[in-house]
Amino acid sequence: MKIGIPKGLLYYKYHPFFMTFFTELGAETIVSEDTNKSILDLGVKHCVDEACMPVKVFHGHVASLRDKCDAILIPRIMQIRKREYICPKFCGLPEMVVYNIPDLPAVISEPIYATDDKRLYEWAKEAGRLVTRDRNTIRRAFEKAVSVQNEYDIGINTLSYEMKVALAGHPYNIYDSYSNMNIVRKLNALGIGIITEEFVDEEEVDSEVGKLFKRPFWTFARNTYGFLATAYEKKLCDGVIYISSFACGIDSVLIELVKERIGDFPFMVLKIDEHTGEAGVNTRIEAFVDMLERRKTYEDNVPSYGQCVPCSQGSF
Amino acid sequence: MKITFPHMGNVYLAVKALFDGLGIEYVIPPKNSKKTLEIGSLHSPEEICLPYKIMIGNYVQAAEMGADTVLLTGSCGPCRFGEYCEMQMNLLNKLGHDFKFIVIDAPGDIGVSELFNRIAEISTKSRMSKHKKLQCVKYALDVINLTDKLDAKAHWLAGYERKREECKKLLHASKRDAARCSNPKEMIKLLKDYEKKFDNVELDLDKDPVKIAIIGEIYTVIEPFSNLYIEDKLMSYGVSTRRELTPSWWVKNMVMSPTRLNSLDLKRHSKEYLRLEIGGHARECIGEAVKAYEDGLDGAIQIFPMGCMPEIVSKAILPRISKDKNFPIMTLVVDEMTGEAGYVTRIEAFLDLLERRKEHVLSGS
Ligand code: SF4
Ligand code: SF4
Numbered sequence: 001m002k003i004g005i006p007k008g009l010l011y012y013k014y015h016p017f018f019m020t021f022f023t024e025l026g027a028e029t030i031v032s033e034d035t036n037k038s039i040l041d042l043g044v045k046h047c048v049d050e051a052c053m054p055v056k057v058f059h060g061h062v063a064s065l066r067d068k069c070d071a072i073l074i075p076r077i078m079q080i081r082k083r084e085y086i087c088p089k090f091c092g093l094p095e096m097v098v099y100n101i102p103d104l105p106a107v108i109s110e111p112i113y114a115t116d117d118k119r120l121y122e123w124a125k126e127a128g129r130l131v132t133r134d135r136n137t138i139r140r141a142f143e144k145a146v147s148v149q150n151e152y153d154i155g156i157n158t159l160s161y162e163m164k165v166a167l168a169g170h171p172y173n174i175y176d177s178y179s180n181m182n183i184v185r186k187l188n189a190l191g192i193g194i195i196t197e198e199f200v201d202e203e204e205v206d207s208e209v210g211k212l213f214k215r216p217f218w219t220f221a222r223n224t225y226g227f228l229a230t231a232y233e234k235k236l237c238d239g240v241i242y243i244s245s246f247a248c249g250i251d252s253v254l255i256e257l258v259k260e261r262i263g264d265f266p267f268m269v270l271k272i273d274e275h276t277g278e279a280g281v282n283t284r285i286e287a288f289v290d291m292l293e294r295r296k297t298y299e300d301n302v303p304s305y306g307q308c309v310p311c312s313q314g315s316f
Numbered sequence: 317m318k319i320t321f322p323h324m325g326n327v328y329l330a331v332k333a334l335f336d337g338l339g340i341e342y343v344i345p346p347k348n349s350k351k352t353l354e355i356g357s358l359h360s361p362e363e364i365c366l367p368y369k370i371m372i373g374n375y376v377q378a379a380e381m382g383a384d385t386v387l388l389t390g391s392c393g394p395c396r397f398g399e400y401c402e403m404q405m406n407l408l409n410k411l412g413h414d415f416k417f418i419v420i421d422a423p424g425d426i427g428v429s430e431l432f433n434r435i436a437e438i439s440t441k442s443r444m445s446k447h448k449k450l451q452c453v454k455y456a457l458d459v460i461n462l463t464d465k466l467d468a469k470a471h472w473l474a475g476y477e478r479k480r481e482e483c484k485k486l487l488h489a490s491k492r493d494a495a496r497c498s499n500p501k502e503m504i505k506l507l508k509d510y511e512k513k514f515d516n517v518e519l520d521l522d523k524d525p526v527k528i529a530i531i532g533e534i535y536t537v538i539e540p541f542s543n544l545y546i547e548d549k550l551m552s553y554g555v556s557t558r559r560e561l562t563p564s565w566w567v568k569n570m571v572m573s574p575t576r577l578n579s580l581d582l583k584r585h586s587k588e589y590l591r592l593e594i595g596g597h598a599r600e601c602i603g604e605a606v607k608a609y610e611d612g613l614d615g616a617i618q619i620f621p622m623g624c625m626p627e628i629v630s631k632a633i634l635p636r637i638s639k640d641k642n643f644p645i646m647t648l649v650v651d652e653m654t655g656e657a658g659y660v661t662r663i664e665a666f667l668d669l670l671e672r673r674k675e676h677v678l679s680g681s
Contacts, residue, residue: 047632048628048631048632050622050623050628050631050649051628051632076592078592085595087625088594088595088596088598088625088626088629089625089628089629091592091593091594091595091629092590092592092594092598092626092629092632092633095589095590095629095632095633096629096632096633099589099632099633099635099636100632100635111592212402213401213402213405214399214401214402214419216399217399218399221399246363247363247622247623249363249365249623249624249625250625251363252361252362252363252364252365252623253364253399253403255361256361256364256403256406257402257403257406260406
């Protein structure tokens with residue numbers, strides 16, 4: 001049995017779990033290639049127009065695996081934290097894919113509630129049945145997968161640069177370097193380090209989020225908001241770059257909440273979709289970095305901390 | 317305190333009845349118009365969904381008329397609607413409107429006692445006895461139910477009327493007159509009278525009009541301005557339409573949802589294509605499409621605002637339903653740029669298609 005695993009959406013965060021689980025069950029796994037032009041094109045072809053790019057890219061990954069495996073994993077992630085949700089498109093992902101890409105092999109699309117191990121195991125039981133009938137094997141594979149996942153750290157926190165940008169956005173926008181046009185490398189080349197949301201403590205996130213009138217009910221929103229508010233408060237960075245997908249409903253809300261919180265702290269929203277040109281992105285990043293540098297020199301020269309630093313060029 | 321609230325279809329009539337009954341001062345924002353949307357778009361983040369923008373327009377216009385308190389509903393569903401209130405509060409504060417906000421949330425989220433506190437905040441302004449207050453709530457519910465009923469009648473009978481646009485005119489008259497009533501009892505009586513008037517509309521029951529279900533995002537299908545008055549247009553064409561998502565459906569659904577017995581019918585119909593709740597009303601949309609087919613309607617029109625996350629998922633599923641069941645479904649996506657001309661062309665083309673299909677069946681070829 002060969003299981004296809006699309007390298008899209010939350011693959012970047014949870015691949016250790018899925019890979020370990022299926023391998024331990026005794027299945028063979030095949031992961032789609034890194035996102036590239038032909039995957040994106042496949043996705044655009046098979047996905048509804050109105051969808052955001054990450055969902056289109058995911059469609060492309062699935063389509064690229066179509067003839068290469070016996071079953072494809074389409075994680076229907078419903079919940080990661082209690083009383084919070086993921087985007088509606090995650091919940092309906094299998095339907096979007098299955099009804100639009102013809103001739104697919106079997107799909108593994110049981111809902112995933114990752115709020116605790118017990119509920120997650122419900123998924124494992126269903127998904128595992130496709131490979132083996134043996135309950136014990138499933139149990140063992142599951143436990144191994146959970147522990148491997150727990151050991152796994154992603155996140156970037158570069159220490160060797162003088163200036164640092166908080167890089168925010170959904171995990172797939174940050175870690176899919178094709179989609180974000182290699183932003184991490186671009187920034188490093190300009191002498192800018194990066195910190196991502198994984199490097200802020202949960203307690204700090206909670207305390208920031210707790211100050212909102214309403215508890216955000218999207219896990220993405222909670223994480224990113226908490227991260228940026230903390231990074232700003234604790235001066236973990238010199239500015240914020242937010243990678244956002246066009247037509248992402250969650251981003252449209254989140255960006256407003258963040259702006260509200262960090263005032264005129266340097267903040268750049270980089271919108272990406274399949275039509276975004278690399279040249280334009282380069283120009284914007286360079287301009288932003290320039291501004292950060294100017295700001296830094298200015299602050300260094302005028303050590304009147306606590307006083308109002310005029311930074312009308314602060315927010316892009 | 318002068319309360320205001322956003323427009324959504326006929327809801328303003330029910331709220332009017334409620335506040336008239338309670339003797340609380342309120343401001344009904346001017347009817348939604350280009351102006352409302354312009355104001356809303358000017359102040360709102362560009363990529364936010366259309367309902368948000370229209371609502372901001374409502375608040376600003378109401379503020380100009382002296383409103384100082386805003387009633388918001390923020391249910392914590394997995395969609396943006398739940399996040400609206402925080403953003404709208406920030407935005408209005410920034411605009412310098414010194415609003416007070418009363419947020420009505422689902423009790424599961426803020427706790428029952430907090431919900432009562434918030435409601436009490438409104439009703440303490442009224443000196444009535446508790447019993448009388450409850451009576452007023454009941455009146456408001458009656459108004460919602462009656463106005464929805466009138467809508468449904470007019471939309472359906474429009475396909476059968478002998479005198480063109482009679483239903484449409486009657487429906488508009490009913491709303492105009494209801495808005496002039498000064499107490500809830502009077503309004504209810506008037507609406508009931510109109511209900512009878514619909515029974516007297518002369519019908520041609522031999523007609524076999526084109527019948528369409530209107531499905532999609534709840535605000536957009538309910539608020540006529542946001543869907544460019546599609547139901548009015550279809551009434552003028554002599555088409556019968558049906559819509560399940562109404563304010564009264566919403567009230568019922570919200571009250572029932574903790575028991576999971578809400579909208580069983582639509583859930584059952586959506587099962588084959590979308591088993592799970594994904595947020596917004598995507599599941600209802602799928603259920604309605606299937607139900608419309610089973611009930612023998614000729615087609616369905618899905619409407620949603622640009623960028624609407626749950627409805628994009630539905631849109632991805634509908635073509636399959638359409639193909640499986642040989643049932644035409646058209647999708648209209650609206651935003652502030654939607655032009656009337658192109659919109660009408662698409663509707664007319666769809667009606668053409670449905671009519672041709674009907675003739676085909678009749679002529680037996
Ligand atoms: S969260 Fe945003 S970017 Fe991610 S799938 Fe949903 S709409 Fe797309
Ligand atoms: S259902 Fe659609 S229109 Fe309504 S809040 Fe969600 S995204 Fe916006």
